[in-house]
Every structure is written in C-alpha cells, then in structure tokens.
Amino acid sequence: MTTATAARFSADDLDATFAALADRTRRAMVAKLARGAASVLELAEPHDMSQPAISKHLKVLERAGLITRGRDAQRRPCRLEPRRLKLVADWIATYREYWEESYARLDDVLQELQGQPPAKQKEQERSHAHVTKARSHRRTR
C-alpha cells in the first residue's frame, strides 16, 4: 500500500470496507455497480428480498464509503466509489507481494542447496529494487 493511500484512509475505514464486503448480497450489488450506476429497483431485482432489507444493505455500503447515492428523490441512483475498493485491492496486493517476494528468494536458496549458483542477474535486479524502494520510502516520511 502506498503511503499516500494509507494517509487518506484509516484502519477503521479498511475494517468498515471489509465488513461491508463480507456479505454476498452486498458483493453482488458492488459487482453490478462496477458496470455502471443503477437504481435501487435494479439493484434489488436479482435478490429475493424485502425493500427494507435491500435498503439496509445499501446503507451499509454507503456508510463503508463503497457507494454514493444521487440526490434525485425519485430514483436515487447508486454509484460505485472505486477509490475505496482500490484501498482493499491494494491491501490484498500487499499480501500477494509479500509471498511473491519471499518465494522468489526461496527459489535462490533452493538453487544454492542443489549446488547451482543463484540467478545472479535476478539477484542484482532485486537488490537494486530494494535500494530504490527503501529510498523512496524515506522520502515519503
């Protein structure tokens, strides 16, 4: 996650967003909204659910910052807020990156254990990336 993202959103925001996405109805709504704005009726259509239940789900998504709702009293179209979803995507990418990086180093350890030199070129690229990242990390603080 970049420092800028971390500064804009708090850990509480992330909690609220994950909690909102912990429900399959709400995920289906988010998936539909990713294809464009939709009315409450359109969002309710695939779900066998009462109007108050649908409204409750939309309120959870709205409070989590995942959607916004239009002011038009009749229709109140819902829109996805991609920035908030990106926060979650970044968090997951960090998890993936952690293991991808670790496993790349494990490749080298395993090669060495088998009596082969580690891939030198890759090793250099990696340590260079490390230095660049560490520097930019310091600059942002």
Place this chain on the structure above:
Amino acid sequence: MPTSRKLEVIAAPDKPTIVTRRTFDAPRALVFDAWTKPEYIKRWMGPRNMEMVVCEIDLRVGGGYRFVHRTPDGQEFGIHGTYREISRPDRLASTYVFELFPDAESLETLVLEETAGQTTAITTTVHKTIQNRDGHLANGAMEVGMNEGYARLDELLPDLKRAA
C-alpha cells in the same frame, strides 16, 4: 522446461481459508528444510525491506517458533506459533499468531507435492475466529470479511479497472 512461478491465492467464499500454491524447482525434502531450518528461513521469509532479527525454531510437535522482522527505521514485528504436525518431507502444521493481533490465532498447514523433481507448496491458513462465524464477535466478522474479500475482489478487479 521453464517452471511456472505464478503464485495462486485462492479463497473459497464459504470457507474460512486462504490457500496459496507455488511451484519450486527442487525436490520436496529440500523445500521442507528451507521451510524449517533457521539458517534458510532467515534468507527468504518476510518482506523485502525487513531483516529477520530473531528466528527461533524448536522443531517438534508441541515445540514453538518465533520470528521477528525489523523495518529499516527500527520497528519490530513478531510472529510466533506452535508446531502441531511435522511430517518431513510432505507436511507441516502449526499455529500462527501475529503479535500485533494476539487474539487472532490461525492454523497454517504446508503440504508439499513432488512431481518430476519439482515441488508444489500448498499453504492453507484457517482463521480460528471464523470457526465462530455464526457468533457475534466483531473480530470474527472482520476476518470473514477479509477472507471472502480476497476471493471476490479477484473477480471484481477487471470490472473495477474499467469503472475507475
């Protein structure tokens, strides 16, 4: 023949687990050792910009491990757990506690499958708090959210890119 080094991260929406798969170009006994001996673990496990400053392992069932990573600016993050099952070269199970969140213990299982000299490492993380997913613990709800979020967000990302 080039090895597929792609990391798969899988989370079934209705199960409290995260599964990762990755293939390595080595027999599984070596992979098992790299996963259980401090002199090797130190060299690969953890974030790139952190140094592993503590790596203690008591490799027997009921024995424990503790790893501490240090960031370039001196903050330290500890992980510890207890070995539940040790079966070289194909299976290792342990608990896992990230010390910043001491109540959220999870269970980790490593399975190593070898084919033609290549080993696929399959890790499964089961979050204990989700076993109580029908309870009302706030932590549990949060964990469910994370794990289900993994799976569903992978599906959502292409749509999200178009929407952004």
